[in-house]
Amino acid sequence: MSRLRLSGISRSFGAIQALDGVSLELAPGEVMGLMGDNGAGKSTLVKIIAGNYRPSKGEIRIDDKPVEFHRPIDAQRAGIEIVHQNLALCDHLTAASNVFLGREPMKRFGPIRVIDYDTMRSTSAGLFARLKSETRPRDVVRRMSGGQRQAVAIARTLLSEARIVLLDEPTAAISVRQVAEVLDLIRNLRDHGISVILISHRMPDVFAVADTIAVLRRGNLVAAKRAADSSPEEVTGLITGAIEYA
Ligand SMILES: Nc1ncnc2c1ncn2[C@@H]1O[C@H](COP(=O)(O)OP(=O)(O)O)[C@@H](O)[C@H]1O
Ligand SMILES: [Mg+2]
Numbered sequence: 474m475s476r477l478r479l480s481g482i483s484r485s486f487g488a489i490q491a492l493d494g495v496s497l498e499l500a501p502g503e504v505m506g507l508m509g510d511n512g513a514g515k516s517t518l519v520k521i522i523a524g525n526y527r528p529s530k531g532e533i534r535i536d537d538k539p540v541e542f543h544r545p546i547d548a549q550r551a552g553i554e555i556v557h558q559n560l561a562l563c564d565h566l567t568a569a570s571n572v573f574l575g576r577e578p579m580k581r582f583g584p585i586r587v588i589d590y591d592t593m594r595s596t597s598a599g600l601f602a603r604l605k606s607e608t609r610p611r612d613v614v615r616r617m618s619g620g621q622r623q624a625v626a627i628a629r630t631l632l633s634e635a636r637i638v639l640l641d642e643p644t645a646a647i648s649v650r651q652v653a654e655v656l657d658l659i660r661n662l663r664d665h666g667i668s669v670i671l672i673s674h675r676m677p678d679v680f681a682v683a684d685t686i687a688v689l690r691r692g693n694l695v696a697a698k699r700a701a702d703s704s705p706e707e708v709t710g711l712i713t714g715a716i717e718y719a
Contacts, residue, residue: 476637504669525545571625580592608625
């Protein structure tokens with residue numbers, strides 16, 4: 474059984490064909506590295522899976538059942554969470570507040586309802602522990618490293634029992650040591666049976682964690698294979714077009 478199956482997904486923006494008939498399958502607990510040059514269609518593909526964009530053509534199946542996402546909340550309800558390229562965190566808020574942003578738990582205080590900060594702190598502490606991250610709930614995002622920011626964004630995806638997590642360039646702008654932290658976060662998601670699509674330009678990161686590798690070139694899927702059956706050289710060739718198809 475596949476957790477996610479895309480069949481013939483196409484999407485155009487005016488005259489630009491961003492995706493052209495992409496078909497992919499993702500198993501439970503599989504980490505897929507999604508690679509391709511700038512403009513290849515990577516972000517568009519994960520945004521379609523996350524309900525940000527609608528496909529012009531094609532079908533999405535979750536656990537072998539066809540789904541149609543009109544808005545991001547539809548995809549969230551199906552267990553899909555996305556961490557966008559820009560992370561979309563609030564710099565002046567704490568880690569706990571960012572984890573719960575827009576989903577704050579409330580408690581009764583006499584006749585009024587107030588935000589339940591205790592629950593936010595204890596739940597997010599539990600999520601950071603589960604991710605083996607040293608981030609503390611009261612830390613303010615502004616003072617965090619890039620790796621910790623990713624931990625906050627990923628902890629957010631775990632609030633809602635995500636079964637598919639989409640990561641758009643999580644290691645693009647962080648130091649080598651922080652990259653190791655983020656790769657550990659991804660292994661943690663996998664160990665909890667969560668399927669992951671990791672978009673990255675960094676070949677070593679992808680080969681370090683991915684079970685499978687998919688390559689997009691100008692909106693076309695030119696490879697989807699086991700990482701063990703490929704190599705950085707082959708993937709580079711597929712990205713540039715030196716290798717047509719694999
Ligand atoms: N909202 C949009 N409006 C118009 N064109 C877009 C939009 N989003 C993406 N595109 C175009 O679609 C193509 C694929 O973009 P994108 O999915 O962002 O690629 P990648 O993430 O691989 O760099 C590009 O030509 C890009 O300019
Ligand atoms: Mg992109």
